[in-house]
Structures are given as structure tokens and as C-alpha cells.
Amino acid sequence: EAQVTQNPRYLITVTGKKLTVTCSQNMNHEYMSWYRQDPGLGLRQIYYSMNVEVTDKGDVPEGYKVSRKEKRNFPLILESPSPNQTSLYFCASRENGKDTQYFGPGTRLTVL
């Protein structure tokens, strides 16, 4: 089944404790992206990647890191999480040049 998977789905952590949210897609998509969703603000892009070893900042990259060592994986790293990073995070992928984005199930992160 074609899908985007994220792990973990839920995470409660404390300020300053490094964490990684994994994202993997099995559709051989070149493009992958991370978003955060907060009430009333819609989806805001954190980072995106057009292909392996190519990453770019989105609208809200501060406090986040990403890497794209393989085509299928695009992990999101929070080196020192803070409470303002409490949010719902979505990973998405698509073929380059196409408009349909496929989203993972989301990761609800709470930073205390």
C-alpha cells in the first residue's frame, strides 16, 4: 500500500531533550516536506527536500533540523525542544512536478 508513515504518533517530552520524528514514504517520491499545524493557523512548512541531499527552509525552520540521506526517509530533528514547539506535525511527499501531496498520519508533540 502506498503510504507515508511517521513515528512516533504521540510524544510527550521535556524542554531541551533532543528528539527525532521519523518519516518514510514508499512511493519513490523525490519531494518530501514537514509541516506543523496549530489551531487557526493552518499548515506551516518547516523544511522541504526536493531530492536526496537537497533540503531547504520553509516558513518556520527555527529550532528544527532535517536530513535527506535516502530518498524514502526524511527525519525531523528537534535538538533542544521548547514548549512553543508543541504542535501537530505532518510529513508529506509528492512527485516533483505534480501537485498532489500525500500526508503521513501526523505526530502530536507536547513539550513540557
Added chain:
Amino acid sequence: GQSLEQPSEVTAVEGAIVQINCTYQTSGFYGLSWYQQHDGGAPTFLSYNGLDGLEETGRFSSFLSRSDSYGYLLLQELQMKDSASYFCAVRDADSNYQLIWGAGTKLIIKP
């Protein structure tokens, strides 16, 4: 800067027709997409308009007028399962062709 405006909430009756509007302000418009998101779920793609006019997919249609910087999503024969949030998103050349998202419209359907 870029911005998208859509109503925060729309209420309709089962079986009826509802239209969700989206107006945008961008410097380098490239296309308008619509996504559906049920509570607790992930956004799923509904439609895309790159050119002016109407695109129809079953009970859902989407319209674009580039001269008016305006589009809408039309849902016909509403079903209770259509209760969800609907997001318009614009691909903007000035944002390196990344999607800029509206805040979403919560569609409430009453029996």
C-alpha cells in the same frame, strides 16, 4: 507577502450544496489546491486548478478565477461524512513553488 482568506466555519444541511470560498494574494501564483482533513486525521488531496474554470470530481467541484484571485470548492449532495475542515493552498512562485496554506474552513453538516 502572501495570504489566503477562507471562512473559518460553514454550516449546511445534509443533502444540500455548499460553497467554500478562498481568496488569495500572492506575487507569483502557480495553482490552487484543495485538501480535506477530518478531525484527528491527515489532510487528503481533493482537487487542483492551474487554469481558470471548473474542475469536477464526483460530488466535489473546484473553480478558479485568476483575474479575481479567487477560487471556491463546491460540495454537492452533502453527506455527514463530509464534515471536516477544508483547506485551500496556493503554489507561489515567489516562495520557490512551495504551498502556502489557508487557515481552513470547518464544515458542519446538520441532519
